[in-house]
Amino acid sequence: MENLNQAILNKSAKVNVFGMGYVGIPLAIEIAKSGFKVHGTDRNGWKTTALSNGENPLTDLKEIDINSLKKLAGEGRMTFSQEYDKNSDIKMICVQTPMFPDRRPNLTTAKDIAKTIGKNLKRGSLIINESTVAPGMTRKVIANILEEESGLKAGEDFYLVASPERIDPGNTVYTINKMPKVIGGLNKESLELGVAFYSNFIQKVVPVSSLEAAEATKMLENSYRALNIGFINEFAKFCDAAGINVTEVVDAAATKPIGFAKHYPSIGVGGSCIPKDPYYLISAGEEAGMQFTILWNAMWSNESMPYYTFDLLKKASKENNVKLSNAKVVIFGIAYKGDVKDLRDSPPLVLCNMLKREGIKTYVYDPYFSDDELKKMELLPFHPEKESCDIVIIGCDHSQFKAFDYKKLSGLKFIIDGKNILQKMHVPVIGIGIGNKS
Numbered sequence: 001m002e003n004l005n006q007a008i009l010n011k012s013a014k015v016n017v018f019g020m021g022y023v024g025i026p027l028a029i030e031i032a033k034s035g036f037k038v039h040g041t042d043r044n045g046w047k048t049t050a051l052s053n054g055e056n057p058l059t060d061l062k063e064i065d066i067n068s069l070k071k072l073a074g075e076g077r078m079t080f081s082q083e084y085d086k087n088s089d090i091k092m093i094c095v096q097t098p099m100f101p102d103r104r105p106n107l108t109t110a111k112d113i114a115k116t117i118g119k120n121l122k123r124g125s126l127i128i129n130e131s132t133v134a135p136g137m138t139r140k141v142i143a144n145i146l147e148e149e150s151g152l153k154a155g156e157d158f159y160l161v162a163s164p165e166r167i168d169p170g171n172t173v174y175t176i177n178k179m180p181k182v183i184g185g186l187n188k189e190s191l192e193l194g195v196a197f198y199s200n201f202i203q204k205v206v207p208v209s210s211l212e213a214a215e216a217t218k219m220l221e222n223s224y225r226a227l228n229i230g231f232i233n234e235f236a237k238f239c240d241a242a243g244i245n246v247t248e249v250v251d252a253a254a255t256k257p258i259g260f261a262k263h264y265p266s267i268g269v270g271g272s273c274i275p276k277d278p279y280y281l282i283s284a285g286e287e288a289g290m291q292f293t294i295l296w297n298a299m300w301s302n303e304s305m306p307y308y309t310f311d312l313l314k315k316a317s318k319e320n321n322v323k324l325s326n327a328k329v330v331i332f333g334i335a336y337k338g339d340v341k342d343l344r345d346s347p348p349l350v351l352c353n354m355l356k357r358e359g360i361k362t363y364v365y366d367p368y369f370s371d372d373e374l375k376k377m378e379l380l381p382f383h384p385e386k387e388s389c390d391i392v393i394i395g396c397d398h399s400q401f402k403a404f405d406y407k408k409l410s411g412l413k414f415i416i417d418g419k420n421i422l423q424k425m426h427v428p429v430i431g432i433g434i435g436n437k438s
């Protein structure tokens with residue numbers, strides 16, 4: 001342990017980040033900026049080639065520090081390839097941890113990486129799991145594979161840390177180094193090494209007592225969010241039925257200075273974490289012999305929102321004498337949230353595909369995507385400056401959409417505001433849980 005501790009102190013420890021995605025790229029840059037030599041491994045050669053040339057392979061990940069990447073790659077302080085660095089001292093797992101179609105955790109990739117790392121594991125290395133997993137998986141799955149493949153003993157011959165990534169893509173305030181980092185270790189030595197390492201490039205580290213406590217923290221924070229959003233989505237449906245404006249009620253409730261955090265309803269929840277992570281917790285609960293019924297229902301509530309938005313569309317079409325089968329519908333914003341070019345688990349995309357399946361002429365206007373990019377996804381691009389349409393659906397809250405002049409859309413009959421961002425205007429605006437604003 002002393003050797004690695006010393007190598008961390010004098011920054012001679014070599015770091016290998018596995019997975020050059022939304023998490024791995026900004027993390028690798030931040031580590032290299034702090035003075036460590038970093039190798040980024042990814043199975044996709046086009047990504048590692050772009051990164052080696054100082055280019056961002058993920059055009060939708062705009063907060064990448066491209067100048068630092070260029071400089072560090074140019075100086076050979078950051079290298080990238082499909083291979084891993086056998087000589088590295090610190091190995092970080094940053095690969096995807098998706099779900100199987102039945103919503104159970106799919107750890108195939110994380111297991112593959114653990115096997116790769118285990119095969120050539122040097123004594124005294126530190127392995128860090130940044131990928132989101134359910135409590136117990138870093139120990140029961142990753143540590144086991146590392147031990148089996150290497151013949152070494154976790155905690156004695158190598159060290160193990162879990163520090164689930166918490167970044168929020170597009171957030172320019174809480175950038176990767178400003179987001180406090182929760183760290184759990186397999187044992188005291190692992191934790192000490194983890195804290196010493198992260199303290200070089202993260203402003204605030206939060207040590208916790210075990211791997212499981214760190215993993216469970218990630219589960220709690222994302223499930224808390226999913227749960228609250230699930231409830232407000234359900235509450236919004238009630239507000240629609242009861243003729244109450246949900247935004248007014250949320251804002252009024254928030255005047256209570258204690259015990260209430262604002263959440264707003266919408267067309268649905270997207271991104272790589274909130275629609276998936278709670279299912280990891282639900283699965284872990286089942287293994288522990290219990291059921292997270294409240295969480296399960298919240299997830300169902302969130303997943304129902306694109307369908308609910310479709311119901312609002314059908315209802316509004318009847319009320320406004322628009323025949324949906326003849327109408328031209330345009331979805332404003334296909335990304336999962338505002339001001340990002342990110343389609344992962346995007347609710348407006350779910351709705352778009354639903355409308356297409358029903359044979360409704362559906363177009364997309366999203367300033368973050370070119371016509372060619374939309375066409376490649378079999379989406380029809382819409383050009384507001386020269387085309388007319390009957391219905392607009394606000395799919396995400398890109399800043400442009402609030403200030404957009406909807407009067408210039410000839411033929412527009414009504415708007416479904418899936419993010420409740422628009423004010424009353426010349427045509428009916430139907431929000432989620434706020435009824436008709438006309």
Ligand SMILES: NC(=O)c1ccc[n+]([C@@H]2O[C@H](COP(=O)([O-])OP(=O)(O)OC[C@H]3O[C@@H](n4cnc5c(N)ncnc54)[C@H](O)[C@@H]3O)[C@@H](O)[C@H]2O)c1
Pocket residue numbers: 018019020021022023024041042043044047094095096097109112113130131132133164165166167168169272273
């Ligand atoms: N994206 C986010 O906003 C976010 C936030 C917090 C936590 N997380 C979690 O972090 C983890 C990583 O997420 P992400 O969004 O960066 O995923 P991602 O899909 O963007 O990146 C994963 C990368 O790993 C690479 N990869 C896959 N198999 C590989 C292999 N065998 N060898 C080398 N590289 C391989 C892929 O090519 C890809 O580039 C997940 O567990 C996710 O849940 C993501």
